Amino acid sequence: MSATIIDGKAFAAKVREQVAAHVARLKDEHGITPGLAVVLVGEDPASEVYVRNKGKQTLEAGMNSFEHKLAADTSEADLLALIDQLNTDPAVHGILVQLPLPGHLNSDLVINSIDPAKDVDGFHISNVGLLGTGQKSMVPCTPLGCLMMLRDHLGSLSGLNAVVVGRSNIVGKPMAQLLLGDSCTVTIAHSRTKDLAEVCRRADILVAAVGRPEMIPGDWVKPGATVIDVGINRIPAPEKGEGKHRLVGDVEFASAAEVAGAITPVPGGVGPMTIACLLANTVTACCRANALPEPEGLTA
Ligand SMILES: NC(=O)C1=CN([C@@H]2O[C@H](COP(=O)(O)OP(=O)(O)OC[C@H]3O[C@@H](n4cnc5c(N)ncnc54)[C@H](OP(=O)(O)O)[C@@H]3O)[C@@H](O)[C@H]2O)C=CC1
Ligand SMILES: Nc1nc(=O)c2c([nH]1)NC[C@@H]1CN(c3ccc(C(=O)N[C@@H](CCC(=O)O)C(=O)O)cc3)C=[N+]21
Known part of the structure; x- marks a missing residue:
């Protein structure tokens, strides 16, 4: 194995320390405690792992955590009423509605009912538009965590060929926007891409966000490339x-690590950074809501 392992778990611990330090300052100097509300409708295994880790880490950072677990058959009207209540609650600075939602709920409608200033996932159309036009926004946590690791490892990303495999609204598309913002030449690949292997082999930065276990083997990786593995399978x-x-x-970690310059492991890579960035976004939202200076280095 030749690749440097990018330790997302250790990086995330550092980000959480910075978050905790800022939270302590907000409390001491302004008497404000940032609060994060998480709404989980029904049961989804991936979401439950995420919610468990998140609640614990929110409290550890000194913030308030509000968990709302709703039955799988909750009506859209009831969910919208809860979001409305959280939108107006001054103790809540960040709102996250776990995705995917049960099929009878319209996720676009639900996400767009969140106050964009409290949209710590960065999924509201207003934040998507701001990111796409290079304006200050809430940046989606997973892509933000990936960007932080890439900048830390590579310094400048300018001019590099970046390939993002996956075009979802929550990972692939915002990841591509952030890489473009850092002046990469960006290709977005997906299930209809022709000769995906060849496309991947051109990547100086390869981000995999597909949801297919070990789909990308080492011989799709350009020697020396930086590989960010978002998949959790x-x-x-x-x-x-x-x-x-x-x-x-x-x-496929073992074969990719033979070829890549650097690679994130699973677990211990992007996952922990996602949660750290959620905490960072909550502090950022709290500072903006109170017209206070934002923590440095924790936004894109
Ligand atoms: N670490 C973390 O913090 C997080 C991890 N994840 C994980 O990341 C992965 C992706 O999540 P998400 O973006 O929500 O997934 P989605 O299912 O929403 O999107 C998957 C994307 O992969 C593409 N795809 C599927 N099959 C292929 C294929 N054979 N070749 C090329 N592209 C393909 C799809 O293409 P098309 O659009 O054409 O269908 C789609 O764009 C999952 O494993 C998820 O668990 C997600 C969020 C956070
Ligand atoms: N509105 C919304 N926003 C999300 O960001 C969101 C979501 N819904 N729904 C589900 C997916 C998935 N996701 C994960 C985040 C962290 C880990 C994580 O911490 N993973 C650990 C492993 C944990 C374990 O050991 O099981 C790791 O990779 O090391 C996993 C999954 C966020 N998502």
């Missing part, structure tokens, strides 16, 4: 015992 792990699972990314 639970696969059976009979070697750990009957019915056990383990997490793997969208990249």
